[in-house]
Amino acid sequence: MNKNHRLIQLAHGNGGRLMRELIQDVFASHLSSGLDTFADAVLLPAGTGGEMVVTCDGFTVQPIVFPGGDIGSLAVHGVVNDLAVVGADPHVLTTSFILEEGLAREVLEQVVGSLAGAARACGARVVAGDTKVVARGEGGGIYIGVTGLGYRQPQHAPKLADLTPGDVILVSGPVGDHGTAVLMARESFGLKSDLRSDCASVLPFTQAIRTLSGVRFMRDPTRGGLATVCLELARHSGLGLHLQETDIPVRPQVRGMCDLLGYDPLYLACEGRVVAVMAAQQATEALERWRQLPQGHLAACIGQVTQLAGKVVLETPYGGERLLEELEEDPLPRIC
Amino acid sequence: MNKNHRLIQLAHGNGGRLMRELIQDVFASHLSSGLDTFADAVLLPAGTGGEMVVTCDGFTVQPIVFPGGDIGSLAVHGVVNDLAVVGADPHVLTTSFILEEGLAREVLEQVVGSLAGAARACGARVVAGDTKVVARGEGGGIYIGVTGLGYRQPQHAPKLADLTPGDVILVSGPVGDHGTAVLMARESFGLKSDLRSDCASVLPFTQAIRTLSGVRFMRDPTRGGLATVCLELARHSGLGLHLQETDIPVRPQVRGMCDLLGYDPLYLACEGRVVAVMAAQQATEALERWRQLPQGHLAACIGQVTQLAGKVVLETPYGGERLLEELEEDPLPRIC
Numbered sequence: 231m232n233k234n235h236r237l238i239q240l241a242h243g244n245g246g247r248l249m250r251e252l253i254q255d256v257f258a259s260h261l262s263s264g265l266d267t268f269a270d271a272v273l274l275p276a277g278t279g280g281e282m283v284v285t286c287d288g289f290t291v292q293p294i295v296f297p298g299g300d301i302g303s304l305a306v307h308g309v310v311n312d313l314a315v316v317g318a319d320p321h322v323l324t325t326s327f328i329l330e331e332g333l334a335r336e337v338l339e340q341v342v343g344s345l346a347g348a349a350r351a352c353g354a355r356v357v358a359g360d361t362k363v364v365a366r367g368e369g370g371g372i373y374i375g376v377t378g379l380g381y382r383q384p385q386h387a388p389k390l391a392d393l394t395p396g397d398v399i400l401v402s403g404p405v406g407d408h409g410t411a412v413l414m415a416r417e418s419f420g421l422k423s424d425l426r427s428d429c430a431s432v433l434p435f436t437q438a439i440r441t442l443s444g445v446r447f448m449r450d451p452t453r454g455g456l457a458t459v460c461l462e463l464a465r466h467s468g469l470g471l472h473l474q475e476t477d478i479p480v481r482p483q484v485r486g487m488c489d490l491l492g493y494d495p496l497y498l499a500c501e502g503r504v505v506a507v508m509a510a511q512q513a514t515e516a517l518e519r520w521r522q523l524p525q526g527h528l529a530a531c532i533g534q535v536t537q538l539a540g541k542v543v544l545e546t547p548y549g550g551e552r553l554l555e556e557l558e559e560d561p562l563p564r565i566c
Numbered sequence: 567m568n569k570n571h572r573l574i575q576l577a578h579g580n581g582g583r584l585m586r587e588l589i590q591d592v593f594a595s596h597l598s599s600g601l602d603t604f605a606d607a608v609l610l611p612a613g614t615g616g617e618m619v620v621t622c623d624g625f626t627v628q629p630i631v632f633p634g635g636d637i638g639s640l641a642v643h644g645v646v647n648d649l650a651v652v653g654a655d656p657h658v659l660t661t662s663f664i665l666e667e668g669l670a671r672e673v674l675e676q677v678v679g680s681l682a683g684a685a686r687a688c689g690a691r692v693v694a695g696d697t698k699v700v701a702r703g704e705g706g707g708i709y710i711g712v713t714g715l716g717y718r719q720p721q722h723a724p725k726l727a728d729l730t731p732g733d734v735i736l737v738s739g740p741v742g743d744h745g746t747a748v749l750m751a752r753e754s755f756g757l758k759s760d761l762r763s764d765c766a767s768v769l770p771f772t773q774a775i776r777t778l779s780g781v782r783f784m785r786d787p788t789r790g791g792l793a794t795v796c797l798e799l800a801r802h803s804g805l806g807l808h809l810q811e812t813d814i815p816v817r818p819q820v821r822g823m824c825d826l827l828g829y830d831p832l833y834l835a836c837e838g839r840v841v842a843v844m845a846a847q848q849a850t851e852a853l854e855r856w857r858q859l860p861q862g863h864l865a866a867c868i869g870q871v872t873q874l875a876g877k878v879v880l881e882t883p884y885g886g887e888r889l890l891e892e893l894e895e896d897p898l899p900r901i902c
Contacts, residue, residue: 245790246893268802270648270785271621271716285607286660286694288711292704312606324622326662326711358622358713365899368626370704375624375662375711377694380607449606454581466604557582563701 238333243363253361256339260346261356272357277321280381285312289374292564294337296415298408298426299501301372302345307431307501308452308566309378310352314436315448315504317387318380320354325376327361330369341372352431354378370564386440393446393467397535398513402435402504402520403428403528404479405456409498410487412565421490425483430502430525438519444509445516451505452566457496457554459505460542470538473554476547479528496544497557499565507535574669579699589697592675596682597692608693613657616717621648625710628900630673632751634744634762635837637708638681643767643837644788644902645714646688650772651784651840653723654716656690661712663697666705677708688767690714706900722776729782729803733871734849738771738840738856739764739864740815741792745834746823748901757826761819766838766861774855780845781852787841788902793832793890795841796878806874809890812883815864832880833893835901843871 241248258267266272289305299307310320325345329338349356407428414423432450439445451459456478460471480495488495502525508516513531520529536543542554577584594603602608625641635643646656661681665674685692743764750759768786775781787795792814796807816831824831838861844852849867856865872879878890 240899241893241895243789243899244893244895245788245794248894249789250892268798269652271619271652271654271714274618274620274715282610283607284610284658284660284694284715286662286711286713287696288662288664288698290664290698290700290704316605316607318607322620324620324713326622326624326713328624328626328664328709328711358620360623360711362624362626362709362902363899364626364706364709367703368628368706368900370700373664373698373700373709375622375664375696375713377622377660377662377711377713378607379610379620379715452581453579458581462604556586557577557580558584559577559580563576563579563699564704 236335238329238331238335238338238363240331240363240365243361256342257359260342265356265359274322275355275357278319278381280383283313283316283318283380283382284377285309286377287312289566290370290564291412291566292370293415294341294371296427297411299429300341300344301374302341303348304429304501304566305374305376306345306348306352307429309376310354311432311450313378313380314433315450316382317436317440318382320352320378320380322357322379323349323354323376324358325356325374326359328369328373329361329363330371331363331366333371338372352433388445388447390447393469393507393535395469395535395537396510397446397507398510398531399471399533400506400508400513400516401456401479401530401532403525404481405451405500405503406480406484406495406498408501409455409562409565410484413562423483423487428500428502432502432504434523435504435520435526438523439506439516442512442516444512445506447507449505451500451503453499454557455497455499456505458557461554461556464540464542468539470536470541471533472536473533473544475544477530477532479530501566572671574665574667574671574674574699576667576699576701579697592678593695596678601692601695610658611691611693614655614717616719619649619652619654619716619718620713621645622713623648625902626706626900627748627902628706629751630677630707632763633747635765636677636680637710638677639684640765640837640902641710641712642681642684642688643765645712646690647768647786649714649716650769651786652718653772653776654718656688656714656716658693658715659685659690659712660694661692661710662695664705664709665697665699666707667699667702669707674708688769724781724783726783729805729843729871731805731871731873732846733782733843734846734867735807735869736842736844736849736852737792737815737866737868739861740817741787741836741839742816742820742831742834744837745898745901746820749898759819759823764836764838768838768840770859771840771856771862774859775842775852778848778852780848781842783843785841787836787839789835790893791833791835792841794893797890797892800876800878804875806872806877806879807869808872808879808881809869810881813866813868815866837902
């Protein structure tokens with residue numbers, strides 16, 4: 231291979247020979263089971279039945295590769311998790327890559343391989359894709375737009391209309407791991423940590439509880455973290471949320487880094503956790519199911535729904551209370 | 567409104583207040599008919615029936631606004647056209663925006679409005695979306711990843727397996743308008759022209775002929791232009807194509823600019839044309855249908871399928887022949 235071809239060139243996006251070879255050698259070879267590189271649009275493969283749901287997300291994480299994952303696995307998990315939290319199983323994905331001129335081809339291969347592996351592990355097929363190349367200084371190495379289609383049995387949809395004061399709030403594991411791991415991976419901070427991103431599919435968690443009739447709401451707390459999920463739910467539902475700070479699982483390394491750098495772990499992204507709001511009488515059952523799962527032993531009940539319209543109250547370890555507020559400043563751009 | 571808010575800031579992508587307001591004020595207000603901004607994934611609206619097809623494309627065109635369109639209308643038409651050429655009608659779209667810090671909010675509003683208008687005109691609903699903001703120097707103003715889902719009556723699918731020597735090649739209008747218009751719009755060339763991009767939905771063209779039994783293949787010649795479509799078809803089918811250069815419609819302004827700048831119009835992008843390959847006996851009927859359409863009066867028969875495996879031969883006005891070859895160098899990055 232020509233040495234120049236180890237870096238992505240503008241010609242890799244021009245529709246000609248280099249682009250054809252790149253798509254064949256990198257994309258089709260990793261994603262061969264589902265990718266027709268000649269077609270403009272492809273027939274949707276037969277699915278499992280049920281109602282079809284759709285979601286879409288863009289990924290710009292920096293660095294592209296971080297402890298615990300890379301932009302490829304993150305992109306799959308991000309979209310699969312958005313399908314999972316509405317009670318669906320993923321079916322097919324589409325991927326739109328925007329590459330920056332000068333990107334090392336090895337990095338692209340790693341990311342596409344990682345994306346393909348994550349998709350397979352989640353039972354999703356990549357059926358359509360596109361690649362563009364932008365000039366140096368007009369991109370960020372790799373950006374990926376992913377759309378996901380999934381199937382859901384209607385009875386597995388969370389019943390948000392049933393949300394009521396007294397419902398309890400569960401989280402499937404410690405919060406803030408992804409945000410902190412990405413932060414640490416950015417050299418500019420000059421800090422070291424063994425913390426890894428929680429980047430993973432949450433399907434095992436949503437599948438474990440979606441059959442319970444008392445599930446009101448599920449969400450993966452990504453951008454803006456746990457606090458933002460709670461604030462959005464309060465705003466949307468017109469009810470309030472009361473959180474017990476001591477019950478919210480946060481790893482000591484995450485807490486330490488946050489103290490050092492002035493971040494609040496409740497606002498830092500997770501990429502492999504679920505927040506669920508449940509009827510109180512089914513909470514114990516749900517927690518037991520979650521704690522049996524590989525990443526679920528720290529699952530916890532962290533609070534409950536209240537009548538305090540639109541308010542999210544955090545009860546501190548000392549018994550005080552503070553109102554959580556919407557993010558204003560950006561703590562961490564390009565976190566996902 | 568705070569003056570700073572007239573420019574996109576990193577905080578517009580952080581999941582917090584500014585992002586919520588941006589999504590509400592810009593995206594939801596333009597796309598309100600189909601957009602649930604609270605849901606992680608939405609139920610696919612009921613469609614017209616038939617088999618479902620899916621496609622995906624990324625858009626990085628520069629400049630963002632060009633004569634005849636902008637990245638918003640281009641993104642819709644690009645994806646709708648990929649559905650159209652397989653014989654489908656568009657149903658829903660998803661849009662993933664990557665904004666660059668410092669983008670003028672007015673430009674974003676124009677683009678989202680244009681995208682929404684184009685989608686409505688094509689009968690497609692935007693049902694899911696995402697917005698990320700990257701730092702200055704890591705983007706290109708606006709990039710958009712779009713996925714489209716459409717429905718097709720199986721009998722409307724082009725029958726590529728029937729492709730046979732003697733079939734004829736039609737094009738729905740002059741080629742190279744988009745590529746040339748975008749080229750002209752880049753100030754660095756210092757040239758002026760009244761040429762506009764052909765950016766448009768090709769649905770009227772594909773709908774007009776897809777009921778004919780002799781349609782073998784349709785494609786919108788975007789990146790790499792007409793020549794690349796012909797080369798891909800030849801490579802894929804194992805047959806050849808013979809084109810008559812004098813029959814290929816090219817506007818005088820396009821030809822003039824290409825002569826001046828050293829481009830070949832056959833390799834320049836169209837964004838509102840269709841190339842169709844047809845059974846010879848239905849070609850006249852197809853052309854008549856096309857020429858009755860608003861943008862179809864220059865539709866032409868430009869060549870035929872041959873047995874010369876994998877070769878695309880261009881017969882020049884002087885009776886000579888030359889082999890068309892795959893693009894190597896990139897003539898125009900960020901053309902779509």
